[in-house]
Amino acid sequence: MPELPEVETVRRSLAPFLTGVTIRAVTVREPRLRRTLAADFAQVLTGRTIAQLGRRGKYLYLHLDDEKIWLVHLGMTGQLLVEKTENPPLPHDHVLVTLSTGHRLRYNDPRRFGLMLIGTEAEIETVTALGVEPLSRMFTGRYLREKIQRTQRAIKDVLMDQRVVAGVGNIYASELLFRAGVHPSRVAATLTEAATDRIVEATKTVLREAIRHRGSSISDYRDGEGKRGGFQDRFRVYDREGQPCSTCRQLIQRETRGGRSSFFCAACQR
DNA sequence: CGCACCCCCTGCCGGC
DNA sequence: TGCCGGCAGGGGGTGC
Numbered sequence: 001m002p003e004l005p006e007v008e009t010v011r012r013s014l015a016p017f018l019t020g021v022t023i024r025a026v027t028v029r030e031p032r033l034r035r036t037l038a039a040d041f042a043q044v045l046t047g048r049t050i051a052q053l054g055r056r057g058k059y060l061y062l063h064l065d066d067e068k069i070w071l072v073h074l075g076m077t078g079q080l081l082v083e084k085t086e087n088p089p090l091p092h093d094h095v096l097v098t099l100s101t102g103h104r105l106r107y108n109d110p111r112r113f114g115l116m117l118i119g120t121e122a123e124i125e126t127v128t129a130l131g132v133e134p135l136s137r138m139f140t141g142r143y144l145r146e147k148i149q150r151t152q153r154a155i156k157d158v159l160m161d162q163r164v165v166a167g168v169g170n171i172y173a174s175e176l177l178f179r180a181g182v183h184p185s186r187v188a189a190t191l192t193e194a195a196t197d198r199i200v201e202a203t204k205t206v207l208r209e210a211i212r213h214r215g216s217s218i219s220d221y222r223d224g225e226g227k228r229g230g231f232q233d234r235f236r237v238y239d240r241e242g243q244p245c246s247t248c249r250q251l252i253q254r255e256t257r258g259g260r261s262s263f264f265c266a267a268c269q270r
Numbered sequence: 271c272g273c274a275c276c277c278c279c280t281g282c283c284g285g286c
Numbered sequence: 287t288g289c290c291g292g293c294a295g296g297g298g299g300t301g302c
Contacts, residue, residue, distance in 0.1 A: 002295060034278075034297070058296075075296045077280080092280085111279045113296050153272070162297085169295055218295065219282085238295095258274070261293085 002074045004134065004167025005210035006221050006229065007058050010080055013224035014105075015053045017082040018062065022049045022100035030094040034075060034115045037095075044118050045070065045097070057130045057166025064118075071124050075113025079222050081106045110220075130166035134203050139165055141197040148188035148196075155191065155199070156184035156262055168203065171216055171238045174263045176202040178237045183269040184262040185255065209234070237263040 002010070026042035038044070050070075054061035060080070062070035072080060083104045089096060090108060095116065097105040107116070117127070132138035147164050148155070158164055159173045168176070177184050180202035182195055191199070215221060215229030218239065222228060236246050241254040245265040255262045 006295075073296075075279095076294070077296090109279095110281065111294090111296085113279070115297085151272080157273090171295060216295080221295070256293095259276090259293090 002058060002078070002215070002221055003169035003172050004055075004058060004207055005172070005213075005231065006215035006223075007055055007060055007074065007167070008211050009215040009223045009229060010074070011053050011055045011060055013227070014080065014082060017101070017103055017224070018050045018053060018099070018105070020049065020051070021103075023047065023097055024100055025098040027096040028094070029089060029096065030092075030112070033094065033109065033112050034073070035117065037116060038118070041116070041118065044068075056128065056133070057162055058169070059124075059128055059130075061124075068118055068120055069124055070118050071116065071127075072107075073115040075109060075111060075115065077111045077220055078107065078109040078114035079220070079226075080224060081108065081222070081226055082224055129163055131162060131164040132166065134165050134167055134207055139200060139203070141193065141200045144196045144200055145191075145193065148191070151187075151189050153188050154185045154257075155182060155188040157258075158188045159199070159203070165203070167207070170260050171218075171235075172203075172206055172210065174238045175236060176206045178264060178269060179206060181269055183266070184264050185257070186270070237265060239263065 023045050026045045028037055028042050031037035049065040050062050051065050052063040054063060058073060060072040064070060083106060086104050092108050092110045093106055094109055095107040148158055156173045156177060159168050180198040182199060210231040213229060213231040214223060216231040217228035218232055237252050240252045240263060243252050245252055245268060248267045250265055250267040252263055253266055
């Protein structure tokens with residue numbers, strides 16, 4: 001579900017409800033997420049105040065008043081939602097948090113691929129091992145070229161490697177490569193300087209545009225208030241197999257590799 | 271190191 | 287109508 005634009009949208013939508021707010025009670029209904037929640041998870045959170053909401057790649061950082069961070073990753077189907085009243089729990093509501101404002105924060109995740117843990121920044125960095133933020137000045141053509149020297153990896157795999165650049169997933173990798181005019185299975189080391197520059201620019205452009213449209217809702221992505229995103233209506237290639245390319249009218253193709261689909265226009269992308 | 275493959279888990283959709 | 291296989295935005299582990 002959520003790549004960088006969706007997580008950033010969740011962060012922005014939750015911030016007004018969570019910043020400066022104290023956690024009164026925590027109920028863990030199902031601790032078995034990607035990693036099983038620590039036995040003292042609820043106890044460690046209770047009584048803490050959320051100082052600030054941050055994000056790194058696809059990870060949400062809830063900075064607590066004791067210098068620790070409540071790290072949340074939404075996996076494929078995770079939703080972090082604020083609600084005004086305490087409705088009865090729904091299926092797959094794994095963590096419920098009562099806030100000092102009377103709001104409730106609800107973590108729902110049918111597939112349980114999400115991750116939550118509480119730790120220091122150093123502890124979290126060893127778990128996440130993230131590369132540069134794509135929207136920062138650190139992500140440049142020069143940086144990307146340094147990372148792909150002599151690699152035989154496909155450029156799409158490199159872009160989705162969170163240790164290289166943090167936050168690009170399967171949707172935005174396809175979309176940005178279309179905009180850069182580069183074929184997803186192109187061997188990264190064979191790219192020209194101009195092409196790597198275009199890829200970096202396209203990454204920033206697509207991610208910013210997607211954030212502006214509050215992310216992509218294909219099926220179950222929702223922001224912190226349960227609202228859908230709008231970027232799915234602007235996909236140029238993703239999930240458009242057999243439809244005409246918006247540029248040249250040739251039909252969009254799909255290729256599966258490693259269990260993941262790539263979508264591209266064979267005429268526009270080389 | 272890279273890569274191909276498998277796994278984790280639930281839900282949905284299309285084909286038969 | 288009902289069942290089954292394939293697939294889905296995530297990451298991680300293993301063996302070669």
